[in-house]
Amino acid sequence: MSKRESKASGPDPSTETGAREGASEKAEERVRESFAKQGIMKLLGAEVVEVAEGRCVIEVPYSDELTQQQRYFHGAVAGAIGDSAGGYAALTLAPPDREVLTVEYKVNFLAPAWGERLVARGEVITAGGRLIVCKAEVVAISAEGEETYCAALQQTVATTPAEA
Amino acid sequence: MSKRESKASGPDPSTETGAREGASEKAEERVRESFAKQGIMKLLGAEVVEVAEGRCVIEVPYSDELTQQQRYFHGAVAGAIGDSAGGYAALTLAPPDREVLTVEYKVNFLAPAWGERLVARGEVITAGGRLIVCKAEVVAISAEGEETYCAALQQTVATTPAEA
Amino acid sequence: MSKRESKASGPDPSTETGAREGASEKAEERVRESFAKQGIMKLLGAEVVEVAEGRCVIEVPYSDELTQQQRYFHGAVAGAIGDSAGGYAALTLAPPDREVLTVEYKVNFLAPAWGERLVARGEVITAGGRLIVCKAEVVAISAEGEETYCAALQQTVATTPAEA
Amino acid sequence: MSKRESKASGPDPSTETGAREGASEKAEERVRESFAKQGIMKLLGAEVVEVAEGRCVIEVPYSDELTQQQRYFHGAVAGAIGDSAGGYAALTLAPPDREVLTVEYKVNFLAPAWGERLVARGEVITAGGRLIVCKAEVVAISAEGEETYCAALQQTVATTPAEA
Numbered sequence: 001m002s003k004r005e006s007k008a009s010g011p012d013p014s015t016e017t018g019a020r021e022g023a024s025e026k027a028e029e030r031v032r033e034s035f036a037k038q039g040i041m042k043l044l045g046a047e048v049v050e051v052a053e054g055r056c057v058i059e060v061p062y063s064d065e066l067t068q069q070q071r072y073f074h075g076a077v078a079g080a081i082g083d084s085a086g087g088y089a090a091l092t093l094a095p096p097d098r099e100v101l102t103v104e105y106k107v108n109f110l111a112p113a114w115g116e117r118l119v120a121r122g123e124v125i126t127a128g129g130r131l132i133v134c135k136a137e138v139v140a141i142s143a144e145g146e147e148t149y150c151a152a153l154q155q156t157v158a159t160t161p162a163e164a
Numbered sequence: 165m166s167k168r169e170s171k172a173s174g175p176d177p178s179t180e181t182g183a184r185e186g187a188s189e190k191a192e193e194r195v196r197e198s199f200a201k202q203g204i205m206k207l208l209g210a211e212v213v214e215v216a217e218g219r220c221v222i223e224v225p226y227s228d229e230l231t232q233q234q235r236y237f238h239g240a241v242a243g244a245i246g247d248s249a250g251g252y253a254a255l256t257l258a259p260p261d262r263e264v265l266t267v268e269y270k271v272n273f274l275a276p277a278w279g280e281r282l283v284a285r286g287e288v289i290t291a292g293g294r295l296i297v298c299k300a301e302v303v304a305i306s307a308e309g310e311e312t313y314c315a316a317l318q319q320t321v322a323t324t325p326a327e328a
Numbered sequence: 329m330s331k332r333e334s335k336a337s338g339p340d341p342s343t344e345t346g347a348r349e350g351a352s353e354k355a356e357e358r359v360r361e362s363f364a365k366q367g368i369m370k371l372l373g374a375e376v377v378e379v380a381e382g383r384c385v386i387e388v389p390y391s392d393e394l395t396q397q398q399r400y401f402h403g404a405v406a407g408a409i410g411d412s413a414g415g416y417a418a419l420t421l422a423p424p425d426r427e428v429l430t431v432e433y434k435v436n437f438l439a440p441a442w443g444e445r446l447v448a449r450g451e452v453i454t455a456g457g458r459l460i461v462c463k464a465e466v467v468a469i470s471a472e473g474e475e476t477y478c479a480a481l482q483q484t485v486a487t488t489p490a491e492a
Numbered sequence: 493m494s495k496r497e498s499k500a501s502g503p504d505p506s507t508e509t510g511a512r513e514g515a516s517e518k519a520e521e522r523v524r525e526s527f528a529k530q531g532i533m534k535l536l537g538a539e540v541v542e543v544a545e546g547r548c549v550i551e552v553p554y555s556d557e558l559t560q561q562q563r564y565f566h567g568a569v570a571g572a573i574g575d576s577a578g579g580y581a582a583l584t585l586a587p588p589d590r591e592v593l594t595v596e597y598k599v600n601f602l603a604p605a606w607g608e609r610l611v612a613r614g615e616v617i618t619a620g621g622r623l624i625v626c627k628a629e630v631v632a633i634s635a636e637g638e639e640t641y642c643a644a645l646q647q648t649v650a651t652t653p654a655e656a
Contacts, residue, residue, distance in 0.1 A: 080240030408568030
């Protein structure tokens, strides 16, 4: 049986790989569902471009509406997608009956955010039952594909009982 | 002579009070000018509602476009106006030939941001020649005028040579 | 019965004031008991000089052993007593069957810490069931009693089940 | 052959590798010289165990004097050596006529610090002329050599004119 057919018939929870894939798909579904409900992410034009266990990447294309006074991406955009990328990375490791909530984050701005797109790569550092610590790097990517490291974020996320 | 006429003829730099008022007006002008150039602040619907020496208050009315998945104000909005309120508080104390730039900030989310308006009150803690440390509190205000303390932000701002 | 007699015979839990005083004494006892077990606080020569509900003040006298390369108090000392002052402020508001643990803190160094004593004043900003957010200011006090504001700290503390 | 002669015939500063090695030795010398002047590092029993360009590792052996109430290493020790490891990593990249100063740091405590030694690995994220952003990870190492990731630190360092 080919890999594709196997996938078409769904992950087999009896094998470890299958279970992991299933968990990962579930996590991606949770992330995309929650993300779609966030008015602010739509307003910013942000999109989830990757979800994996303990990892989430969010991207936003350049627009004049996202700038600070010198036409770079505003730090608020880096903060917003960095925080979200970290938070959703945490969600992928949270128990299924729990949601996540950012407790706090700290962000350093490293370079002017100049580019066609701003990309935030969130990653879990350590995951406990109640608290998950994450980091995110935010890079600006030029038309030529060159990356500039713009912001580094370190974050604490709490798991909370999901609302009924 | 009415207050208005007095103002029309401008503050008198020969008196200390006049000089201070002049400095303060200048600071407010700088803040409003810079703020007006920030695409993101317009997108969020944010407004500067108060500027004083070492202090700046920024406000944003509720809108469905500013929400997270449970219809509260998204933390990104609190972060954005908190960072700006702190940064502009710093600008009021920066030398006239200098601009300011957020080096980093840290924000704790204290309560769900539910209300008609979200208000960030930025304040300078200490101002050096090159670095200014600020804090900002972000409160949500209900239709009845009740305040909820939603976010506490601590921030480092650098002064930079203004662009030619 | 006079207030004093009432106090002499111990706090009366049937009156609000009595109950609060009792709670406060209990909190102070908890703080001092935990503090006494911390090897590092002894090593630094630190002392608890005040405990109240949601507040704790810790002090350390100057010594050559606490310095950085220019003979000021080392930032590590400010960080250590600032973190402790915040954490113990949190402990005064934690449920009796719970301990506290610093999740994270952020500290800005504002001025060289030069003086006879270094004093950290910790205070609770908001207290939830599981998480308590605190701040602490650290001041250096000269022989003449002049204060220099040296460090500002913002902190997240978690309550944890006390060990059996 | 004496050490001095060996050095004379040593790395040739006219080749890039030689220049770099020379720069690196100089950096290590600067770090060790500054470190030796810090009373607090001696008090904690801390040692510099590695210096490279943009990197510094500091270690402290376990002692009862470095504990919190449950006999783990106190968070203050992790904060102290993490801050120092980051700061000295920054110093290795600072211009020769400049010193460094921690502007601020943020630290997340990830796990109880239980082990024979506590090790902080500091690293520069980005280095500008005036500001250098660093991170440090602090691990506890057991007698068996097992590592526990205990604390993650993100830090801003300023370069300052060296004192005369």
